Structures are given as structure tokens and as C-alpha cells.
Amino acid sequence: MNILVCVKRVPMTGGTIVLTPDEQAIETRHLGFTISPHEECGVEEAVRLIEAQGGESVVLSLGPSDAEEQLRDAMALGIDRAILLQTDEEFDGQATAAAILASIEADRAAGVEYDLIFFGNESADSGNYQVGIRVAHALGRPCVTGVKGITVENGRARCEQEVPGGRDVYDVALPAVVTVKEGLNLPRYPSVPGRLRAKRKPLETRSPKRTAPGVEKIRLKLPEGDTSQAEILGHGPAAAPAVVDVLRRAGLVA
């Protein structure tokens, strides 16, 4: 079985977001980078499935050359090889899907077919909720979204979605596209030998073509915020009566 996982490099924003003066991006000079927790679970699931059933796992990212860091992180967890669609340009959801599709088609032409393709349910930074679904349609494959449980058996994937009061189950034939959510599994921590191995695993760089954006960013802005300081109710256990007062005023205590 072959599995592809798509991950996006995003900044770890911490307690407050600061924008660049031109309002086109988040100021990232002092920030580390990561991928979405949803995508981390996609990576973990791919590694587990290949460990259990054999085959090859591949991680793909569209982004700057620095996205190699996130691809190596995924390989440190057990992914076999990586593909970087290297660009410094911004791709909207449609353009991202088109570039990932072109890469999957290039793999197919070279004899590599993916039985399962994992995406995050939504990217951490843009939240377009669409890249995986677009790729599935272009490939003519079924797509289940927001998956928090998956069993792959006899050429089919049984996928579970969390809904209020329970779980909805889907059953689709492979090859399929599955978008996943955090909670699907508890990702492992990378081991030191894993990190060392990841440095030598193959990483192929490709040049994606950017199609015209359908949703074109004009500028970013911060929501009008509650950046006022909190009223200090007190220090330590002595503050308890003041807390109970707030609870009472909120109607939680008779």
C-alpha cells in the first residue's frame, strides 16, 4: 500500500499575532514553525498503517525551501520519503489543490499510485476547508472529511466522524482521499535515531505552477480584541470568595 500525506508549514504564533507593516503576513522573525495538529495525526496514521500493512509512505508540502524542516520532522516519525513543491509565492486553496494534483499525476506517470491520500480537515493558517476535497474530485476518488477513526481492510476504508452524541461511519473503496482531525490518534514523539535517519531519507524538490487565485488576499488584519488587562481578583486561595462572586453574578450559584 502507498500513502501520501500533505502538510503545510505554519508559524507557531504563541500568545499574540503580530503582522508585518504591509499587512500581508504574520511577523515570523522570532517564531518557530510547525504543521497543523490535524496533519500531525495524518502523518502518524500513515506511519502506523505502513508499519502494519507494508508499503511506502510519502509526505508532501507546498511551500518555501524552509518547509524541508517539516518534511524532515515527518520522516523522523517514520515517513519514508518527501516531496517539496518549492515556491515562495502564495497559493490559494484552488491553486494549492491544482499543484498537489499535478504532483500526484507526475508520480502516477512514474509508476507510483497512492491508495490513500491524507489531508488535514483544514489548514492551521488559512482554514480553506477545501484542498483535499478538490484533489479527490480531480482524481475521481471518494473523499471522507473530518475523520477521527479509520480502519483499512480488504481494499476499503471504514472512516468515523465525530458528531454531537456519537460517531458517523462511512465505508469507501480504495483508492480514497481522507481528511483527518486531531484526536484520530496520539502522535509519537520523534526518537533520536529517527531524527538521524530522517536526515538521510530522500527529499525530492519540484517546481509547482501557480494558477490564478480564485480567492485573492488583499490584506490581513487582527480582530478587534480584548487586549485589556484582566481585573485581578486576588492572590492564591484568598481570592476564592471573589471568584465565587463572579460565579454568582453569572447565575451559576444560587
Added chain:
Amino acid sequence: MTLVYVEHQDGTPEEVSLQALALARGLAGGGEVHALVAGASAEAASGLLGEHGVATVHVPDHEVYASHAPVALGRALTQLAARLGSHTVVAAGTERGNEVMAHAAAIADAPLAANCTEVGAGAELTVTRIRWGGSLLEEARVHGETALLTVAPHAVEASSVGAGPAAAVERFAPELSDADTAVRVVERVSTSAGGGVTLADAKFVVSCGRGVGSPEGFAPAEELAALLGGAVGCSRAVTIAGWRPHTDQVGQTGTKIAPEVYLACGISGATQHMAGCKGAKRIIAVNTDPEAPIISHAEYAVIGDLHEVIPAITAELRKAGAG
């Protein structure tokens, strides 16, 4: 003409779908607004939808719509939009709204702007949309002949146009391939463990973050939550340590909560955590660090060790006769 995909429970439209309708009416100017409503009791929505300005409710006829079938819904939506000549399609920015709209956008090869909070009228469609789970906004231009938008929940208020006639109901038969009907809910597993309030609906939530130190450290929070009929939550630092299940996680990639009071203990206040508690009426932060970012997001703060503060609150409540 503007087309809206309306979600409903047994014929009662979801509040977030009524919010999407309010935005759609603004976009339509004086033009008509139509709705696609699928599944059992869909017709029953026509009364309330009429009051929310819908001229016609279109109900797709096919057994697949008896359960959630996102591709078939996306297909019905695109076929209906094409037949009605609708160039703007709107839905609520729920998990399912975004899913169905992404299918429709993929089928129509049209742009989808997810989770919009505002839409600018004008020759060119401009939107403000949510990024980073609501911690950041983006102004964007939407290009193309047909545009699909979802409306961020609770960004727009639902508004009735007043009592009036129910919307007309028209049934139609979408053309569906086997692939369109292959993705559908085949089984519902019930997991509601009798009685307890859910994190999403609780009026009081007490969460602990990394500062709680261990899984056992949650016992006092459990006790306090039980006393007030509330729920216990946590931060991602806690779930990735394996101290609590992910279903307890509050945040961008966890549960969104909207309690009367959110007591956040030993949580620093990362933007991704705060994205999950924007709906809280009041936040009380308990933290040893007076400089923690959460202090500038909370209404109230207690500077101190959560291991001492939480039991003291419980004791004070007992003294006051609660529980």
C-alpha cells in the same frame, strides 16, 4: 438570485443557516433568495424559511439524502445553481456546510471563501474571512463567474423579514452517478455516555493546562465542575502528554466552548487555545505568572497556584451552600 444551502434538524433550520440567510439577503440586494434543503422533513422548513426571506425551498429527491451524503449534496447544489442561474451560493461555515460547499466548488471549479464574517457589495465581490480559527482576519477578493461563500457561525445575526407566506416548495431530481452516492453515512454509533453535560454546551467550564502537572492533578477540577454542573476541559499541552483525551481539548483543533464562565487554570493563553473560548461570556484565568498572555484575554485573573486556588473555590462554594 442567491442560493443558500440550509442545514436543519427534523425540519427546523439551524440558527447558523438562518445567519447565512441574513448575509445572503444582503448580497442579493432586492433579488430572490432560494434554499436547498435535503433529507427527511425538509419541507417542514418552508414556514420559518419564508419568514427569513426565502422565496423557494428546493428539495432534492433521492434516497441517498436520507443520511448525510456530502458529494450528492454538492452535486445537487451545483446543478440547482446552474439551472436557476445563481452565481452566488452561500452556506453556514459549519463542518458540514464547509464540506458540502467544497464539493460544490470542486464540481463547479469555482472559488470557495470559507468562514466569511462580512461581504462587501460592489462590482467585485470582496469578503472578510476568518483565519487561524478566528485569531486573524483576511480581506480578500473573490474572482470568477460563480462564487461560493460560507458564513462564520455567529458573525452575522439571523433576522426575520416578518410573518408572511411560507416559502414555495419544489422537489427536483438531481442527476447522480454511483461516485456521487458512494460517500454517505452508513451507520451512526451512539457514544453519549448518559447524562453528563458536554463541553460544547456546558454553562461552566474549568480547564487545566500544562500547569496541572499530571493526570491526577485534574481531580479538584472534576470536583468543582461536578459541583456546578459544568464540564472539564484542557489545553493541547495536556492532550499531547496523554493526560486527558482529545475530546476534552478546548481550542482551534479541539472543541469550541461558549459557557457563562470559563475558568482557565495553568493555561498560558496561546492564540490557538483562545480560538476555542471566544464564545465564553467571562474568562477567569488562574496562573502563577502575572505576565501570562491569557491575563490580557481574560476579564478576571487570580495570581496563584491552581493546586491551591481550585480547592479553595470549591470549599468557598460549599460554605455558600452550593452542591
